Structure formats: structure tokens, C-alpha cells
Amino acid sequence: LxxxxxxxxxxxxxxxxxxxxxxxxxxxxxxxxxxxxxxxxxxxxxxxxxxxxxxxxxxxxxxxxxxxxxxxxxxxxxxxxxxxxxxxxxxxxxxxxxxxxxxxxxxxxxAALRPRKNKKAMAQLGAPSPGIENMPPDMPFRVNLNNRVMCPDCRENPPNIVEEGAEMLCGSCGLVLQDRLISSESEWRTFNSDDSRGADPNRVGDADNDLLTGSNVGTQIGGHFGSGATRKLQMTQSKLQGNKQDSKLQQGYARIQTWAETLKIPPGTSQLAKRYYMSVAESPAFRGKNMDAVLAGCLFIACRQHKVPRSFAEIFGTTSVPKKEIGRMYKQLERHLKHLADDQIEHLKNQGLSTAGSGYTGTKTTRPQDMVERICNQLGLKPRSIVQYAIHLAKETAGIQDLAGRSPLSTASACIYMAAHLVGEPRSYKDISKFANVSDATIKQAYKKLYEARADVVLSTWTKPDGSPVNMDQLPPS
Structure with a gap:
């Protein structure tokens, strides 16, 4: 029954x-x-x-x-x-x-009027809230704006309100004050299984990931150290519900994240690189391409878009993808992203929506002045004047014919070397080459060309941190 x-x-x-x-x-x-x-x-x-x-x-x-x-x-x-x-x-x-x-x-x-016999429990009670009813009688009148939920039957102060099971109850008389409440708590669930082997049995839904196609909202069988039957269930479910596209995307995202941490790239830039890769992975134009080359190209473009450029040499040293292959993939990715942006703008115009911020701005060639500040921060050069002078020198190198075809990293390193000596905080070629990923001999050759044009690039108004003018005679000739 x-x-x-x-x-x-x-x-x-x-x-x-x-x-x-x-x-x-x-x-x-x-x-x-x-x-x-x-x-x-x-x-x-x-x-x-x-x-x-x-x-x-x-x-x-x-x-x-x-x-x-x-x-x-x-x-x-x-x-x-x-x-x-x-x-x-x-x-x-x-x-x-x-x-x-x-x-x-x-x-x-x-119970509201009965004196408490347990003085110890009375002493542990907290101090009364600083409401208007607890103010001294000589205080000026103020309107009580406190929003207090009180049982209409008991009228206890403070009220004994219990919120449980989507209902608000009075803990003293059991009066149901509100029901069918929307709970803002996490939807924790407990799974007690013998296969957990000491793992936390509590589970809660994972956050949505807009970088995936949507398969992450489903349920998966957990238990990494489970029994043989559990592992068989995991494999079976993976075959039935697994999304190969998401698996490929997650592998690419993990590789981008590893490279970004090695190159000390900001999280926002690595996130943009992942979005670029997501748009590329769905395109048939990139099927069969070298995955590492595509990922390196996405990371290279994202760095330029966020004004934290990295050179081809730095990307090559981290990803082990040849420079020529990164360059070819970079040009192909530029054309693809520009085409996607044009299609998006046309779609927004057809719907009568604003197209502001929807276009893709083509990246420009990395300039020496874009590299100066990052290398100075890594060298620990505190005076701001060193960064300012080095950026000015890097801009002036565009007019020096002997430095026009050199790598931006070598030119920026030579400018930092000269600016540090002018301010009075010199750094050696070896110290600069350690952070610029350029040999000290290359920096030395670039500095010689810059030293020959010192009279044209150094301003007479420059001063040291103590206020004294800089002296070009202190510059080493080589």
C-alpha cells in the first residue's frame, strides 16, 4: 500500500x-x-x-x-x-x-518577555544593530528606512525567519510568509560513489565557454582514477557524445595558452588569439594546414592588434615554427580575417545596425619604438626618461639609411643602450641581449651606426634624473 x-x-x-x-x-x-x-x-x-x-x-x-x-x-x-x-x-x-x-x-x-537564565549564552549574543530603534532617545528624529521582514502573527524583534526549500517561514509559529522563491544559491549536488576514492563528491554545473561549439553544457562521466568499468563508460560516452571539433579547439587553446605564458603575453591578447583560431578552424581554407603554424600566426596577429608586438624571431624561438612559414601563414590569416570582418559589416548594414568597431584593422610592420618599453621593463630601468629617450631615438632611426633594413629588436636594443648611458644607468650588451633575444654582436653593430649619427638624434634639452644636462661625451664609441 x-x-x-x-x-x-x-x-x-x-x-x-x-x-x-x-x-x-x-x-x-x-x-x-x-x-x-x-x-x-x-x-x-x-x-x-x-x-x-x-x-x-x-x-x-x-x-x-x-x-x-x-x-x-x-x-x-x-x-x-x-x-x-x-x-x-x-x-x-x-x-x-x-x-x-x-x-x-x-x-x-x-519567549519574547521571559528573561534568559543562561547568562553565558546572553553574553555571546552580538551587539544590537545600529537601527533607529536602538538609538538614544535624545537623538534627532529620523525616518526608519530599514526593510525588515517580520512575522505578522508573532511580531518578534528580531524576527526568526527561516529560508529553505524555496519558502520563507517563521521559525517560531510556522507561518508561511512567502513560497516559490527563486534561489540564488549554487545548484550543488552530491554524488556518493565508491569509484570516487576520496575525491570530492560535490558537483556543480560548469560555466559556459563561448570559445566552444556548445558541447561543454552536457554531462560527462567523471572519476579519473575510477575502476575499469568506469573507464569503459567514459570511453563509450566519449564516442557517443564526443565533439571532435571541440576536442581540436581545446588542443589549440592549450597550446596558445602555453606559448602566451612563455612569452609573457597578457591574458586578453591570448584570448583574442583563441578567437582568431576558432574562426579559422571552421574555415575549409585552412584544412590540412600545419596546426602549429596556424596557431603561431593567430598569436602573432593578436599581439600586433593589442599593441604588444612580438617579433618573428621570438615566436619562432617559442613555437619552433620556421620564420618563413609563420610569415606565409600570417599573410593568409590577414586576408581571411579581413574577409570575415567585411562580411560581418555587410550583414550589420543589411539589418540597419551600427557597424562601429566591427571592422578588422590590418596590422602594420613592427617598429623599433614598439619594442622599447617592454625591454626596458624587463631590464628594470626605473627612470622614465630612459624609455622616453629610447623611443625618440627609435623613431629617428627611420631616417638613418644604415639602420633601415635591420631587425626592430636590434635597433631598439641599440637605442636602449645609448639612452641608458646618457642618463647614467648603463647596461651592457650582454644584459640587453638576454631580454631582446638578439646577440650582443648584432646590438653592437647597430649601436655603431647609431653612434655615428648621435649629433642628429640626441636633443640638447635632455637631462638626467638629477636635472643636469646629458653629456654625449660619456657615450662609448663601441
């Missing part, structure tokens, strides 16, 4: 008499009980005992949840049975009478 507790559970979930699902479910339970009693030829007392929980919730079906109390929720039969079992000196009429007296203000709850 259906246990009476199931009917009691249904009564707890009932909200009002208009709940059609509840009424139909209740009717099915009652019909099923009657049929079972007739088939098994049981005495009528069994049916009466099974229907006893109906006396608990039938009086509350015609009342909304926010007005239910002890007297309104439970029937007189239930109160009488409960009182006799627990030997309580009360009755259904006395409960109704006391509720009426509380509403009219004739009586209050004894």
Missing part, C-alpha cells in the same frame, strides 16, 4: 486549491488505495488509517500559503491526536484563541 507519508508529502507541496496537478494526483492516490483495499479484502480500518494524513492538509486546501498557521494548516483531529500523544495542555480552540489575542495585541509570546 502507498504509505501515508506519501500523501503527507503531497500535502506539503500543495499551495492552493487551484493547483490542478495536485488535485489530480491526490485523486489517483485515493482511487488506488480503495482498489487495493477491495482486492486484498482488508478491513475498513486500514483505509481509514491510510487516509489519516488527509485530515492534516484538507483544511488548508482552500487557503493560500501566506495565511497558513498551525490552526489553519492542521485539522482538529490531527491537533487532538498530536496533543494526546505528546501530553500537551492545549487544544484546537485554545490555539485559535491565542492567535486572535496576539493579532489584537493583548498577549505576546512568552
Amino acid at each position: 502507498t504509505p501515508p507519508s506519501s500523501l503527507l508529502l503531497l500535502s506539503r507541496r500543495a499551495v492552493d486549491s487551484s493547483d490542478a496537478d495536485f488535485v489530480s494526483s491526490l485523486q489517483r492516490h485515493l482511487d488506488w488505495l480503495k482498489v487495493c483495499v477491495e482486492i486484498l479484502s482488508l478491513p475498513p480500518a486500514v483505509l481509514s488509517l491510510s487516509l489519516l494524513p488527509l485530515h492534516i492538509f484538507l483544511p488548508s486546501l482552500s487557503r493560500p500559503a501566506h495565511v497558513r498557521t498551525t490552526a489553519k494548516t492542521y485539522s482538529p483531529l490531527f491537533v487532538k491526536t498530536f496533543v494526546s500523544q505528546h501530553k500537551l495542555a492545549t487544544s484546537y480552540k485554545s490555539i485559535n484563541r491565542r492567535r486572535t489575542q496576539r493579532i489584537t495585541g493583548k498577549v505576546t509570546k512568552p
